[in-house]
Amino acid sequence: MSDSAAPSPAVTYPVTTRAFGLAIIALSGMQMMAVLDGTVVNLALAPLQNELGLSDAGRNWVVSSYVLAFGGLMLLGGRLGDAFGRKRMFLTGVALFTLASAACGLAQDEGMLIAARVIQGAGAAVASPTAFALVATTFAPGPVRNQAIAIYAAMTGVGSFSGLIIGGALTEVSWRWIFLINLPIGALILVLGTKALVETRADRAPLDVPGAVLATLGSFGVVLGLVEGPERGWTDTLVVASVVIGLVLIGAFLLVERTAQNPLLPFSLFRDRDRVATFVAIFFSGAALFSMTVIVAVFVQEVLGYSPLHAGLSFIPFGGGMALAAVLSSWLAxxxxxxxxxxxxALITCGYLIYASxxxxxxxxxxxxxxxxxxIGFGVGLAVIALPLCAIANVDHDHIGPLTAISLVAQNLGGPIGLAVVSAMATxxxxxLGGTSGPAVSMTDPQIVALGEGYTFGLLGCAVLAVVAGIAALFIRYTPGQVAQAKAAQDLSV
Structure with a gap:
């Protein structure tokens, strides 16, 4: 008697016995490089501004342009891997990121640097989500995949912490080295990825390119207006037009998402009020954290006179507090x-920010x-475990990936928008107070005092962002049991 249907072919995985090898070095290496880049740039802002003669708005664009491109294109980047093959798009993203890093390191003016940062963010938006997806197709389920996930996740912590030391040390030589250091790392990842990774089957699902473009350009428009407002004046034509056009584009994005065949932002995922509150909390907590790190980094260098390395070392307690709170949060969840x-x-973070102001x-x-x-690190650490789990609580397995991606986008877009608002307050x-914007190296003592007053006033703005995040969190009604189930589902989803 013959079978009525042929059995489904068994899924095979390139790595089945031991996670550590060329594949995980390539995938986690990209993760570390992307995180490292975000950390080291903050420490280089003061010398970079002094050497290139950037305005405060131009300095803010150095960090915001990267994060806006990264956050705005991340959802599309993940879909590109599904549509054209994850290995191919991972290597493309790494190459784009590496070449843009070279352009950043060789930049001679503000325009070239910001343009290169946008391209760098776009490369990371393709490589980062594709790298995480490749973990699922490269490593067999069970102990091997668990090891791979642990190594991959550890690179985030290593990149964040080591960026404080490496970034400060490199900037002592020249701010250009924080970008140029990516060239040998990127080249190594390309070689290892080409050799060790296996291509996945392409799924030619429709790509929501209009949605990605509208969301990214809309965010750029709003941030441009907020960043330029203090120096140009809030009634300036460019400022008003940027904000209005940005809001119109964001509105158009929402309309496009309602009719898109394969939308980046499925509205069905937002019918749960608890999840909406979660995303609001993620957005504003991301805004507070991103803004605070930039403001403190420039405050200690431009006002207190710290060297870049000294500034990096001064942030070490932040990482320690964050790690301690993350352990406590995991136990409490x-x-x-x-x-x-x-x-x-949020309350702890707000209290310390008010003191810092x-x-x-x-x-x-x-x-x-x-x-x-x-x-502040401890306060932030309490939220970093619970908030992402709330984003995927009480949903089926198929929605975990999209919701995780959306939470990352909310956090990434909250950062530059929050920084634009806080920097506007500071400037x-x-x-x-009679101060001036621009490089602090040419300021008089009274102008330095005014600059410091502006930065500490900006920290008060960060405290307000933390309060909004805390208020939004009070509307999250998920139970400890639902959070525990989300954690178990997350562990099985990769």
Missing amino acids: PRLAPRWIIGAG TLDVGAQYWTNLFLPIGG SKTLS
Whole structure:
């Protein structure tokens, strides 16, 4: 008797016995390079601004342009891997990121640097989500894949922490080296990826290119208006037109998503009010964290006179506090409603930011900065476990991937928008006190004092962002049991 149907072919995986090897080095190496780039740039902002003569708006664009391109194109980047093959698109993204890094390191003016940063962000938007997806098709389920995920995740922490030291040390030589260091790393990843990774089957699903373009350009428009407003004036034609056009494009994006065949932002995922509150909390917590790190990095260098390496070392308590709170949050998540964990983190962060907003040019590290930097890290750490789990709570397995990606986009887009608002507050405050924008190296002592007042006023803005995130978290009604189930589903989804 013959079978009525042929059995489905068994799924085969290139790596089945041991995770550590060329494949995971290539995939996790890209993750570390992307995270490292985001960390080291903050430490180089002050010397970079001084050497190129950037305005405060231009300095902010150095960080915002990368994150906007990365966050705005991330969902499309993941879909490109599905449509054209994950290995092919991973290598394309790495190559684009590496070449753009070279252009950043060789930039001679503001326009060239910002344009290269946009391309760099686009490369990361293709390579990063594709790299994580390749983990599922490269490593066999079970212990091997668990090892691969652990190595991949560890690279995020290694990149964040080592970026403080490496970035400061490289910037002591020249800010250009924080970009040029990516060239040998990127070349090695390309060689290893070409040799060790296996191509996946292409799925020619429709790509929502209009949605990705509208979302990215809309965000750029709003941020452009907010960044340029303090120096040009809020009634300036460019400022008003940028904000209006940006909002129109974002509105057009929402309309396109309602009719797109394969939308980047499926509206069906937002019918749960708890999930909407979660994304609001993620957006504003990302805005507070991103803005705070930039403001503190330039404050300690331009106002307190720290060297880039000294500034990097001063952030170490932040990483320690964040790691300690992440462990505590992991223990609390299955025992306590997430809204209280996230709310407590927001309250702690807000309290330390308010204290930091009272500092001036006479602030001392061990007396005035050590505890607030560590305390803010602890407050942020309480939320970094619970919020992503709330994003995927109470959904079926097929929605975990899209919701995880959307939460990352919300966090990435919240950063530059929050920085634009906070920087506008800081610059407006500085100018109102008789200070000036631009490189601090040419400022008089009274102008430095005004600059410091502006930065600390910006930290007060960061505290407001943290408060909004905490208030949004109070509307999240997921139970500890639902969060625990989300954690178990997340572990099985890769």
